Amino acid sequence: MHTTLKISLTTLALALVLPGCKPAATDTATPAEPAVETATPATTAAATPATWPASLNVMGDGFPNAGDPCRKLGESEATVNYLDDTATLAGCLSADDAAKLGGIVVATVEGVTLVSVPSGGGTPGDGDGQGDSKVAGTKYHATAMLKCAGYKGAAAGSCEAGVVRDGEGGPYVEVTLPDGRMRTIFFNKDGSFLSFSTAQADGTAAMKVGSSREGDTTIATLGTERYEIPDALIQGG
Structure with a gap:
C-alpha cells in the first residue's frame, strides 16, 4: 500500500509540474516586409530643342x-x-x-x-508717298544679301543689307558687317553713288572712298572694303 501511495503522489507531482514546463509557443508569423517605393523617373518637361546644322x-x-x-x-x-x-x-x-x-x-x-x-515683299508703309512698302518689322523698303569683302581683311562673302529709299538726301543702304557693326552707303536721288558714313573714331574717315560700275551694279569701296549694290535694290521695281 505504501508503494501504491508513493506512485500516486509521484504521478500527481508530475501532473502539476508538466503544465508549467510547456514550451512557449513559437511565433511563426512572417515579419512584415518593408514597403518598397518604386521611383518614377521624372518626365522630361520639354522636348530637346531643335538645332541648326x-x-x-x-x-x-x-x-x-x-x-x-x-x-x-x-x-x-x-x-x-x-x-x-x-x-x-x-x-x-x-x-x-x-x-x-x-x-x-x-x-x-x-x-x-x-x-x-x-526682298521687295513687305507690308504697306508710309514710304515715300508713292506706294513703296516696308519689309515687315523694319524701316527698310527692301533687304538683300550683298557681295562684300575686305572688312578687317575678311575674304569675299555675303553681307546682310537693307535700303531706305526715301532718305532726305536720297537712298541709303545699311550693311551689317561680320562683327555686327553697320556700314552706311549713301546714294544720290538718281541712284548714283554718293559716299560712305565715316568717322574719325574708327579710322574710316582716313580711308579712301570710291566707286565704279559693273553692268547694273555699283561697286562701292572704302579703303580695302568692297560692296556690290545692284540698281534693283536702290531703285526698286
Whole structure:
C-alpha cells in the first residue's frame, strides 16, 4: 500500500509540474516586409530643342521679325547656289513655317527648308508717298544679301543689307558687317553713288572712298572694303 501511495503522489507531482514546463509557443508569423517605393523617373518637361546644322550660316534671331522661328541664311557651301541679290534666303525648321513666308522653296538641307523670299515683299508703309512698302518689322523698303569683302581683311562673302529709299538726301543702304557693326552707303536721288558714313573714331574717315560700275551694279569701296549694290535694290521695281 505504501508503494501504491508513493506512485500516486509521484504521478500527481508530475501532473502539476508538466503544465508549467510547456514550451512557449513559437511565433511563426512572417515579419512584415518593408514597403518598397518604386521611383518614377521624372518626365522630361520639354522636348530637346531643335538645332541648326553647322553647314548653314544662320543669321539674326528671327525672320522676318525677331523671335520668329525662321532665320536668315548667309553664304556657305550649302547655300551659295541659292543666294540672290534681289531676295533673302531664309531657313525654317518646319515646312509649315516655311510656307508662311510666302517665298519659293529652293532646297532642303539637313532637314531645314530653304526659302527664297523676294526682298521687295513687305507690308504697306508710309514710304515715300508713292506706294513703296516696308519689309515687315523694319524701316527698310527692301533687304538683300550683298557681295562684300575686305572688312578687317575678311575674304569675299555675303553681307546682310537693307535700303531706305526715301532718305532726305536720297537712298541709303545699311550693311551689317561680320562683327555686327553697320556700314552706311549713301546714294544720290538718281541712284548714283554718293559716299560712305565715316568717322574719325574708327579710322574710316582716313580711308579712301570710291566707286565704279559693273553692268547694273555699283561697286562701292572704302579703303580695302568692297560692296556690290545692284540698281534693283536702290531703285526698286
